[in-house]
Amino acid sequence: MLLGILIQSCSKKESADLIITNGKIYTVDEANPIVEAVAVKDGKILALGSSSEIADYISEVTQLVDLTGRTMTPGFIESHAHLMGIGYNKLELDLMYVQSYDELLDKVAEAVSKAQPGEWITGRGWHQDKWLEKPDKMVKGFQTNDLLNQVSPNNPVFLRHASGHATFANAKALELAGINNLKGERPGEVEGGEIILDELGNPTGVLTERASSLVGKLVPAETPERAEQALTLALQELAEKGITSFHDAGSGQSTIDLIEKFKKEGKLTARMYVMLAGSDPELLENWYKQGPRIDSADHLLSVRSIKLFCDGALGSRGAWLLEEYSDRPGHFGHETLPMEVVGQVSEKAIPAGFQVNSHAIGDRANREVLDQYEGAFGKFPDKNDLRFRIEHAQHIDLEDIPRFGEMGVIAAMQAIHLSSDRPWAIDRLGEKRIVDGAYVWQKLLQTGAVVTNGTDAPVEPLDPIPSFYASVTRKTLAGTPDGGYEANQKLSREEALKAYTLSGAYAEFEEGFKGSIEVGKAADFTVFDQNIMEIPEEEILTAKVMMTVVGGKIVYQESK
Numbered sequence: 210m211l212l213g214i215l216i217q218s219c220s221k222k223e224s225a226d227l228i229i230t231n232g233k234i235y236t237v238d239e240a241n242p243i244v245e246a247v248a249v250k251d252g253k254i255l256a257l258g259s260s261s262e263i264a265d266y267i268s269e270v271t272q273l274v275d276l277t278g279r280t281m282t283p284g285f286i287e288s289h290a291h292l293m294g295i296g297y298n299k300l301e302l303d304l305m306y307v308q309s310y311d312e313l314l315d316k317v318a319e320a321v322s323k324a325q326p327g328e329w330i331t332g333r334g335w336h337q338d339k340w341l342e343k344p345d346k347m348v349k350g351f352q353t354n355d356l357l358n359q360v361s362p363n364n365p366v367f368l369r370h371a372s373g374h375a376t377f378a379n380a381k382a383l384e385l386a387g388i389n390n391l392k393g394e395r396p397g398e399v400e401g402g403e404i405i406l407d408e409l410g411n412p413t414g415v416l417t418e419r420a421s422s423l424v425g426k427l428v429p430a431e432t433p434e435r436a437e438q439a440l441t442l443a444l445q446e447l448a449e450k451g452i453t454s455f456h457d458a459g460s461g462q463s464t465i466d467l468i469e470k471f472k473k474e475g476k477l478t479a480r481m482y483v484m485l486a487g488s489d490p491e492l493l494e495n496w497y498k499q500g501p502r503i504d505s506a507d508h509l510l511s512v513r514s515i516k517l518f519c520d521g522a523l524g525s526r527g528a529w530l531l532e533e534y535s536d537r538p539g540h541f542g543h544e545t546l547p548m549e550v551v552g553q554v555s556e557k558a559i560p561a562g563f564q565v566n567s568h569a570i571g572d573r574a575n576r577e578v579l580d581q582y583e584g585a586f587g588k589f590p591d592k593n594d595l596r597f598r599i600e601h602a603q604h605i606d607l608e609d610i611p612r613f614g615e616m617g618v619i620a621a622m623q624a625i626h627l628s629s630d631r632p633w634a635i636d637r638l639g640e641k642r643i644v645d646g647a648y649v650w651q652k653l654l655q656t657g658a659v660v661t662n663g664t665d666a667p668v669e670p671l672d673p674i675p676s677f678y679a680s681v682t683r684k685t686l687a688g689t690p691d692g693g694y695e696a697n698q699k700l701s702r703e704e705a706l707k708a709y710t711l712s713g714a715y716a717e718f719e720e721g722f723k724g725s726i727e728v729g730k731a732a733d734f735t736v737f738d739q740n741i742m743e744i745p746e747e748e749i750l751t752a753k754v755m756m757t758v759v760g761g762k763i764v765y766q767e768s769k
């Protein structure tokens with residue numbers, strides 16, 4: 210009798226909800242690195258193996274996905290980006306790639322055609338010096354708004370310059386700001402800025418520096434409806450880019466509440482790990498009291514970390530360095546937070562059960578943060594799985610590199626920053642510091658440190674493929690230089706895949722639940738049209754995400 214039941218249970222396999230078959234599936238599980246097929250039940254991986262083995266789990270209710278030989282990996286984990294920023298960016302007109310004034314006008318006209326009467330049209334990123342041809346009428350180096358007024362007579366328009374130092378408004382917006390009629394006033398002069406006027410004394414729509422705020426202050430503040438729109442767009446972007454889990458690098462209670470609302474409504478299509486904005490002490494106090502929120506049921510929204518912002522960036526020479534900038538003698542950058550605060554927050558975070566994630570770019574900032582972490586760790590000797598992180602960890606002194614491994618501090622890097630910044634970063638740091646300690650992913654791995662990957666979107670586009678490419682080539686997206694920058698610091702494809710999957714999961718204490726394709730783990734997958742693990746490196750940038758699966762549900766599928 211017992212034998213009979215056993216035999217039956219062996220031959221009749223459990224029925225799967227979803228079967229993904231006939232693929233090249235990289236599992237990030239060293240014991241079983243490549244399989245052909247996966248069976249999924251209740252959002253988790255039920256079995257994996259060859260296509261014929263997994264066929265045993267098919268029943269009439271099973272959804273079947275045939276990969277036709279395509280490549281699948283564990284769902285990609287974006288370890289450092291800004292959720293609402295991604296969404297809000299999409300709500301505004303992106304004028305960064307516009308090549309003429311006419312093209313800018315076309316974009317505004319399209320937005321006007323979709324807008325409610327009187328609704329503001331906002332955008333950012335235009336730059337008249339990048340246009341292939343200039344309009345006939347230019348005043349003080351800028352276009353004028355005559356044509357913009359024709360395109361949008363009734364909707365106020367407000368467009369920020371790429372530099373952030375100027376804006377371009379239409380007549381309707383200027384009228385609302387009371388600057389359409391300057392008679393009797395001192396024309397054009399504003400404290401700390403300028404309203405640019407044409408030869409007849411009429412405003413041209415261009416406002417510089419602080420004059421921009423005359424119109425900018427009228428643009429409606431973010432409303433709850435707009436926030437919902439932004440989150441919807443951000444989640445759509447995550448799904449399209451194959452991101453199944455997302456570390457939100459610093460948000461407040463209103464964002465957490467909004468994500469919670471989406472979760473309740475079944476609209477949360479990626480798993481969220483939110484870092485609390487450390488700039489808000491009241492927020493932190495509230496969370497110390499209530500303790501971390503660890504979503505052990507759905508694994509969709511967890512809050513158990515604090516983001517601190519410790520220095521600036523290399524571009525603006527704000528990154529905090531031990532030695533002066535090579536291209537600005539006597540200048541060292543600066544901390545953006547008294548370093549004691551890192552220690553104080555850490556000492557409260559540890560007993561309350563929170564991880565601390567500090568932004569540090571320069572070698573001085575990295576050292577100071579490590580010192581503060583070390584001091585705090587020393588006060589809680591019995592707590593040994595804290596997994597504190599340094600966000601970016603871009604430039605580290607040789608002496609401090611081993612401390613990541615020794616202290617168990619995670620380096621949450623963004624490989625794509627190397628592609629964008631390395632060509633000029635050498636001017637800031639000089640050859641020796643670049644070679645010793647800038648973007649030293651391989652050196653960090655060799656100390657035993659965990660290294661994650663991400664994009665810092667919307668600073669860089671959210672697409673993980675360029676950042677994956679950067680991590681294995683150490684080249685710019687134009688493919689330069691030959692062989693890559695400091696080639697001995699490249700990641701192998703396997704290391705790069707792990708950084709974007711299992712290591713990301715580890716950085717949020719979820720490596721037991723996701724990050725690799727193993728029986729019992731979450732059915733989070735990303736499918737690519739090309740084999741990013743094997744194609745020649747110059748082809749990686751042409752790869753695209755075909756499908757995204759979160760908890761066994763297909764949240765994105767390329768339409769063709």
Ligand SMILES: [Zn+2]
Pocket residue numbers: 289290291458665
């Ligand atoms: Zn960031």
